[in-house]
Amino acid sequence: xxxxxxxxxxxxxxxxxxxxxxxxxxxxxxxxxxxxxxxxxxxxxxxxxxxxxxxxxxxxxxxxxxxxxxxxxxxxxxxxxxxxxxxxxxxxxxxxxxxxxxxxxxxxxxxxxxxxxxxxxxxxxxxxxxxxxxxxxxxxxxxxxxxxxxxxxxxxxxxxxxxxxxxxxxxxxxxxxxxxxxxxxxxxxxxxxxxxxxxxxxxxxxxxxxxxxxxxxxxxxxxxxxxxxxxxxxxxxxxxxxxxxxxxx
Ligand SMILES: [Cu+2]
Numbered sequence: 001x002x003x004x005x006x007x008x009x010x011x012x013x014x015x016x017x018x019x020x021x022x023x024x025x026x027x028x029x030x031x032x033x034x035x036x037x038x039x040x041x042x043x044x045x046x047x048x049x050x051x052x053x054x055x056x057x058x059x060x061x062x063x064x065x066x067x068x069x070x071x072x073x074x075x076x077x078x079x080x081x082x083x084x085x086x087x088x089x090x091x092x093x094x095x096x097x098x099x100x101x102x103x104x105x106x107x108x109x110x111x112x113x114x115x116x117x118x119x120x121x122x123x124x125x126x127x128x129x130x131x132x133x134x135x136x137x138x139x140x141x142x143x144x145x146x147x148x149x150x151x152x153x154x155x156x157x158x159x160x161x162x163x164x165x166x167x168x169x170x171x172x173x174x175x176x177x178x179x180x181x182x183x184x185x186x187x188x189x190x191x192x193x194x195x196x197x198x199x200x201x202x203x204x205x206x207x208x209x210x211x212x213x214x215x216x217x218x219x220x221x222x223x224x225x226x227x228x229x230x231x232x233x234x235x236x237x238x239x240x241x242x243x244x245x246x247x248x249x
Contacts, residue, residue, distance in 0.1 A: 020059035020102070021155065023052050023174075023193045027095040028088050035097070035195070051086040053194040061178065061189035065216035065223065065240075071127040072173065072194035072212075083122040086195065090202030091163035091249070094195065096174050098155040105178035105189070106145040106227040108239045111136040111159050112173040113197075115206060121169050121196045132173065132210035133245040135162055140234045145227070147176055162248035164203035172197050173212065177239070183226035185218050207245045216240050 024037040035052035038059050047054075056074035069075070088094055114131035116124050126132070136159055138146035150157050159174060172195040181187035192212075216223060222240040226233075 020061065020191065021098040021100045021176075022055065022059040023096055023195075024099050025097040026051065026086065026195060027097060028086055028092065032097075033086050035193075037099075049084045051084055051196050053196070055193075059191075061191055063186055063189060065188075065190065065218055065220075066213050068125075068127050068213060070190060070192065070213045070216060071125060072171070073192050083120055084196065085121060085169060085198045087198045087200060088161050089200050090161055090165055090167065092161050094159045094161060094172060094197070096157045096159060096193070096195070098150065098157070101147065101151040101155050101176065103148055103151050105147050105151075105176070105180055107147045107177040107179040107182075107188075108137055108139040108222075108237070109146040109150060109157055110134065110175045110177060110239060110241060112175075112210065112212075112241070113162075113165070113170045114173070114208070115166070116169040116171060116196075121171055124171075126171050126173075126194070127212060129208075130211045130214070131208050132212055132215070133207035134210065134241050134243065135248060136160060136244060137239055137241075139239055140237055143231065145179075145234070147178060150176070160249075161197070161199060162202075162205070162245075164205045164248055165199060166204055166206050167199050167202045170197045170199055171195070177223075179225050179227045182224060183228070185224050188218075188223045188225075190216075205248065207248070209245075210241060215242075 023035040112132045175192040178189040220240045
């Protein structure tokens with residue numbers, strides 16, 4: 001059977017948009033809070049105030065870890081429309097509710113935080129300096145990549161906010177890293193989402209040290225990786241961004 005290149009290309013782009021997920025809701029203490037709905041929020045006037053940073057008008061991926069989009073997704077240069085954040089207690093949880101996630105977009109789920117400067121999160125892009133620290137990661141367990149576990153869990157992922165960090169305003173950078181095409185350099189797909197949080201309680205820890213962009217390199221072993229080598233290789237996979245910051249809990 002002969003396929004028209006034009007039709008194939010069209011199908012490719014439709015698949016790209018349809019297949020990827022975004023985060024229209026989060027949940028804290030049983031309360032559901034609107035995130036950023038790429039199908040509605042950009043088209044609503046006035047633009048709604050959301051705790052999840054707005055992204056470009058689709059749910060596409062970032063393929064260049066040196067891009068400024070790597071901080072908080074495509075369109076990070078456009079700051080969110082309002083100074084709102086969700087309140088969560090240190091030691092509490094934020095449930096990230098993706099609308100969907102495709103099985104077979106193999107990869108880890110990585111979670112970072114950064115404390116916003118005294119002016120708050122809404123006027124801060126988080127793309128300079130080294131304000132980020134890793135708080136939680138899930139990689140490969142029970143024969144399954146964390147991305148597939150997320151997809152099979154109703155597209156829900158639960159982030160625990162560290163109990164010992166100082167109270168204040170933070171960005172939570174939650175990320176799916178899809179490796180299904182990552183056996184080629186530049187083939188990894190990054191899907192970060194930034195959530196504006198006000199953390200209450202906690203301790204006196206003020207971790208930092210990572211940069212977005214900066215920490216990830218296209219040639220990192222956790223970014224240039226073939227996920228089809230089998231169980232042993234997948235179990236040995238080391239995600240980018242290093243270990244979880246010590247002593248957070
Ligand atoms: Cu995809």
